[in-house]
Amino acid sequence: MPPGSFVLARSAFPASGSRRRSTHLAESSPAPESPSPPSTLLTIRNVEKGFGARKVLRGISLDIASGEFITILGESGSGKTTLLRIIAGFERADRGEIWMEGKRLDVTPPYRRPVNTVFQSYAIFPHLSVFNNVAYGLRAAGAPKHEIPERVIRALEMVKMYEFAQAAPSRLSGGQQQRVALARALVNRPRLLLLDEPLSALDANLRRQMQVELKSLQREVGITFIFVTHDQEEAMALSDRIALLRAGHLEQVATPRDIYYRPETAYAAQFIGQTNLLRAEMRDGIATSGAVSWHTFGPPGKVVFSLRPDHIRLVVPARVPSQADVSLARFKGRVANQSFGGSSDLVEIDLGNSQILRARLANPGVLSGDREFEFSSADAVRVREGGDD
Amino acid sequence: MTQPFRESRPRILLVYTALVFAFLYLPILTLVVYSFSGSGSGGFPPSTWTLSWYAQLFGDSDLWNSVLNSFLVAIAAVLIAITLGLPAALALDRAEFPGKALFRRLVLLPLILPGIITGLSLLMFFVSAGMHTSLLTVTLGHGTALISVATTEIFAGLQKFDRRQEEASLDLGANHWMTFWRITLPNLRVSLIAAALLIFTLSFDEIAVSFFLIGSDNTLPIEIWSRLRRGITPEINAISTLILVFSFILIFVWYRLRTRAESPEEPSASMLQSTLEGAS
Amino acid sequence: MYSRAYKSGVTIPPLLWVVVFLLVPYSILFCYSFWSVNSFQVIVHSWSFANYVELLHQPMYFDTFLRSVRIAASVTLFSLLLGYPVAYYLSFHSAKRRELLYQLVIIPLWASYLVRGYAWKTILGTDGVLNGILGFLHITSGLTSLQNTLNNFFAVHPAMHSWHASFVPLSFLLYSPFAVILMLTHIYTPFTFLPIYASLEHIPRDLLEASHDLGASPWLTFRRVILPLSLPGVVAGATFAFVLTLGDFLAPLLVGGPSGIMISNIVASEFGAAYNWPLGAAISLCMLLVIVALLFFTEKLERRLAAS
Numbered sequence: 001m002p003p004g005s006f007v008l009a010r011s012a013f014p015a016s017g018s019r020r021r022s023t024h025l026a027e028s029s030p031a032p033e034s035p036s037p038p039s040t041l042l043t044i045r046n047v048e049k050g051f052g053a054r055k056v057l058r059g060i061s062l063d064i065a066s067g068e069f070i071t072i073l074g075e076s077g078s079g080k081t082t083l084l085r086i087i088a089g090f091e092r093a094d095r096g097e098i099w100m101e102g103k104r105l106d107v108t109p110p111y112r113r114p115v116n117t118v119f120q121s122y123a124i125f126p127h128l129s130v131f132n133n134v135a136y137g138l139r140a141a142g143a144p145k146h147e148i149p150e151r152v153i154r155a156l157e158m159v160k161m162y163e164f165a166q167a168a169p170s171r172l173s174g175g176q177q178q179r180v181a182l183a184r185a186l187v188n189r190p191r192l193l194l195l196d197e198p199l200s201a202l203d204a205n206l207r208r209q210m211q212v213e214l215k216s217l218q219r220e221v222g223i224t225f226i227f228v229t230h231d232q233e234e235a236m237a238l239s240d241r242i243a244l245l246r247a248g249h250l251e252q253v254a255t256p257r258d259i260y261y262r263p264e265t266a267y268a269a270q271f272i273g274q275t276n277l278l279r280a281e282m283r284d285g286i287a288t289s290g291a292v293s294w295h296t297f298g299p300p301g302k303v304v305f306s307l308r309p310d311h312i313r314l315v316v317p318a319r320v321p322s323q324a325d326v327s328l329a330r331f332k333g334r335v336a337n338q339s340f341g342g343s344s345d346l347v348e349i350d351l352g353n354s355q356i357l358r359a360r361l362a363n364p365g366v367l368s369g370d371r372e373f374e375f376s377s378a379d380a381v382r383v384r385e386g387g388d389d
Numbered sequence: 390m391t392q393p394f395r396e397s398r399p400r401i402l403l404v405y406t407a408l409v410f411a412f413l414y415l416p417i418l419t420l421v422v423y424s425f426s427g428s429g430s431g432g433f434p435p436s437t438w439t440l441s442w443y444a445q446l447f448g449d450s451d452l453w454n455s456v457l458n459s460f461l462v463a464i465a466a467v468l469i470a471i472t473l474g475l476p477a478a479l480a481l482d483r484a485e486f487p488g489k490a491l492f493r494r495l496v497l498l499p500l501i502l503p504g505i506i507t508g509l510s511l512l513m514f515f516v517s518a519g520m521h522t523s524l525l526t527v528t529l530g531h532g533t534a535l536i537s538v539a540t541t542e543i544f545a546g547l548q549k550f551d552r553r554q555e556e557a558s559l560d561l562g563a564n565h566w567m568t569f570w571r572i573t574l575p576n577l578r579v580s581l582i583a584a585a586l587l588i589f590t591l592s593f594d595e596i597a598v599s600f601f602l603i604g605s606d607n608t609l610p611i612e613i614w615s616r617l618r619r620g621i622t623p624e625i626n627a628i629s630t631l632i633l634v635f636s637f638i639l640i641f642v643w644y645r646l647r648t649r650a651e652s653p654e655e656p657s658a659s660m661l662q663s664t665l666e667g668a669s
Numbered sequence: 670m671y672s673r674a675y676k677s678g679v680t681i682p683p684l685l686w687v688v689v690f691l692l693v694p695y696s697i698l699f700c701y702s703f704w705s706v707n708s709f710q711v712i713v714h715s716w717s718f719a720n721y722v723e724l725l726h727q728p729m730y731f732d733t734f735l736r737s738v739r740i741a742a743s744v745t746l747f748s749l750l751l752g753y754p755v756a757y758y759l760s761f762h763s764a765k766r767r768e769l770l771y772q773l774v775i776i777p778l779w780a781s782y783l784v785r786g787y788a789w790k791t792i793l794g795t796d797g798v799l800n801g802i803l804g805f806l807h808i809t810s811g812l813t814s815l816q817n818t819l820n821n822f823f824a825v826h827p828a829m830h831s832w833h834a835s836f837v838p839l840s841f842l843l844y845s846p847f848a849v850i851l852m853l854t855h856i857y858t859p860f861t862f863l864p865i866y867a868s869l870e871h872i873p874r875d876l877l878e879a880s881h882d883l884g885a886s887p888w889l890t891f892r893r894v895i896l897p898l899s900l901p902g903v904v905a906g907a908t909f910a911f912v913l914t915l916g917d918f919l920a921p922l923l924v925g926g927p928s929g930i931m932i933s934n935i936v937a938s939e940f941g942a943a944y945n946w947p948l949g950a951a952i953s954l955c956m957l958l959v960i961v962a963l964l965f966f967t968e969k970l971e972r973r974l975a976a977s
Binding site for chain 3: 399402403405406409410412413414415416417419420423472473474476477479480483484486492495496498499501502503504505506509510511512513514517529533536540565594596597600601610613614617625626629632633636637644648
């Protein structure tokens with residue numbers, strides 16, 4: 001085996017930033033190992049929850065750092081909303097604990113937790129004006145009366161709803177109500193803000209706009225956000241870290257880049273972005289999956305690889321192939337389908353024997369017939385397959 | 390509003406419906422007409438017209454005493470029914486406990502049970518407890534019978550209420566008591582007023598239960614009843630017309646409140662409808 | 670989310686009231702039915718089945734009960750026959766005027782019972798509205814045989830029949846089971862209308878369009894789609910009308926006359942002039958059991974209809 005392959009076996013992409021997070025945490029202490037450790041705000045330990053016979057959360061453990069924007073991502077039924085409600089205090093976990101800065105959180109009632117929630121349906125109080133909605137938490141906490149108007153106005157300015165201070169909520173659009181809900185939560189300066197799919201009811205354009213605003217808002221106030229969504233694009237756009245939840249288990253917890261380029265499981269690879277799953281046979285440093293084979297490092301046996309469509313390129317016929325470049329893998333296939341996607345096309349390649357790969361090519365022009373494609377071996381990432389269910 | 394479904398022969402149906410409406414309104418119109426009739430209830434059509442019955446009404450102190458009694462009993466009944474119907478509705482909406490189905494049936498039972506049974510069983514109860522029949526016993530009877538109305542009406546209001554608002558309130562730092570006063574109750578305002586109006590009207594007109602629990606002070610329906618037994622007095626037509634107008638106004642207000650609170654897509658549901666749906 | 674304190678707080682007060690003012694009275698009713706009255710008009714707490722034996726042996730009680738059932742069944746039938754078409758019309762044919770018509774059906778509901786009963790007295794009396802109209806139109810002889818049929822159906826004593834050839838104001842209109850049925854039908858038609866209208870409104874209109882699309886005539890659509898889906902409402906309304914008519918004692922007193930006596934009148938008189946509370950309690954208990962059994966049965970029926 002050429003010595004170079006050892007080097008190339010490692011990822012071609014550097015670890016993103018300096019913040020490598022630990023993933024599944026067992027019994028070890030909450031502090032992550034990193035050059036400048038941000039403090040941990042919330043520790044979730046072995047939380048389990050079931051409704052009747054149905055188990056929704058099966059032993060969730062997660063550390064959330066202060067000031068981070070973390071998204072809990074999952075399909076419907078994965079348990080993400082339940083987890084959020086447990087943190088907020090509307091449900092009690094069957095087992096497990098939640099700690100915030102050295103104190104047990106899950107035994108305190110919701111109105112005593114330094115946690116605020118933005119609900120999916122906004123839950124604005126219809127019988128109170130916008131101002132009184134936002135002031136509600138301050139009044140409940142007994143904030144000094146002279147402070148309240150100032151804080152409310154500042155919160156409304158932050159979400160750009162200042163002119164609507166005296167309005168009745170019924171006159172507001174969905175997006176406007178959502179901003180009010182945000183202001184209402186943030187004005188209390190909680191340690192933690194929970195957002196339960198807050199953008200799901202908005203149309204696509206408004207959604208994108210709100211995503212940008214939310215992100216900059218979070219940076220501005222520095223409050224830890226726990227964001228729940230089923231939309232993986234949204235999760236990738238907004239988060240510092242993503243916690244992928246699947247059927248009550250944490251599948252992977254990593255930064256968006258890490259989770260995209262180095263998914264740990266087949267599910268993670270498929271849920272986030274698109275991918276080609278190559279079920280390969282490893283032998284003598286070569287992995288073979290159907291008509292495709294490439295050089296890689298690892299013990300022999302059956303392995304599953306994930307290859308992102310954007311890593312597949314068209315081979316330019318004019319280029320003279322130098323020696324067999326071990327870092328590249330080439331294959332031929334028939335262009336079965338091509339869908340235009342603006343900046344890139346999604347091309348379906350039929351390799352025969354019902355093996356189909358998808359490639360994302362930038363401006364390929366109209367393709368047809370048999371063409372040759374290539375990808376870097378390092379881009380085929382090894383993944384685990386099969387969950388616990 | 391559902392789209393009307395066109396069929397080929399609505400005309401017969403239309404005529405039939407008109408006849409049914411005529412049937413429903415015949416007695417009411419008769420009453421009103423005869424309250425102005427010179428000869429009282431005799432002769433059709435009335436030969437003379439007069440306002441004397443109404444005039445006679447105003448000098449009738451016994452009658453007005455009974456109106457006052459009815460009024461007091463009705464107010465008290467509203468208070469009892471709502472004070473107990475509100476927690477009952479909350480319990481049915483939120484709490485899970487063994488025997489909940491039985492609890493629900495028991496609370497709603499007086500709604501469908503003939504008044505005589507409620508009245509008699511309470512009479513025997515009061516007698517066993519050594520109490521004499523009086524306006525108090527009537528009030529307790531009305532209150533008991535009408536809790537079911539309050540529960541049904543408030544329960545319907547709770548179903549429409551977004552519980553997330555309570556969660557939001559707790560989330561923002563208000564405890565359960567504060568949440569109840571500042572969020573739950575204001576949102577139930579329409580249901581509570583509607584229930585109060587309804588219970589007031591039902592208590593004011595109530596006769597079956599009152600029949601057995603009445604003491605020496607009469608409520609209005611009982612007073613009218615005892616006069617009817619003695620013979621037809623045309624005054625009755627006049628007071629009945631007045632009661633009619635009064636009830637209409639109250640129910641009209643109730644209906645307006647109900648429909649304003651509802652979304653336009655839903656068919657307007659009345660208390661009974663939701664009861665009969667909910668009782669199953 | 671709701672603490673135990675909250676849950677107890679909302680459950681206990683109404684539960685307590687209901688126990689004290691419903692369950693305890695029913696229990697006392699139960700006890701009374703086994704007691705008796707001595708010759709001094711004092712209630713004696715001696716336990717026996719004597720009252721129930723009396724009920725079984727004296728045919729009057731069962732006959733009256735049967736008559737009450739017949740009257741209740743008639744009222745239920747007629748109010749359904751009146752209420753259903755109106756509900757149907759409102760649900761399927763009236764678009765613009767629906768709200769108004771709906772309110773018009775509801776309004777009589779809230780006019781006082783007594784008031785309406787008295788009005789019927791006025792209308793049906795020998796000197797009343799109906800006779801006035803009929804006399805004006807000279808149509809009574811054919812109705813006399815109808816009167817006889819009704820008398821027979823309700824087991825009215827022959828001495829009550831009236832035999833007249835020439836025009837006499839119809840006396841059977843008032844003070845008869847017919848009058849009771851008429852009055853109570855008037856009272857309960859809006860009550861049957863409400864749940865039927867609700868269930869008709871719940872029928873998704875595209876089911877009907879599908880039925881038509883598949884070739885079914887309006888009548889077939891009604892029979893196969895609309896009617897079955899509206900049955901829960903029909904059952905609910907019918908139950909209400911039946912149970913409340915069965916226990917009614919005011920209508921017979923107002924317009925029923927001696928031939929229109931119903932079972933509740935017997936009970937009422939036991940608590941009034943006849944002064945035999947234990948016997949009245951026994952009859953009431955039987956009524957209560959019959960009604961509860963009926964409610965239980967119809968609840969199951971409604972559930973099964975709603976599920977299918």
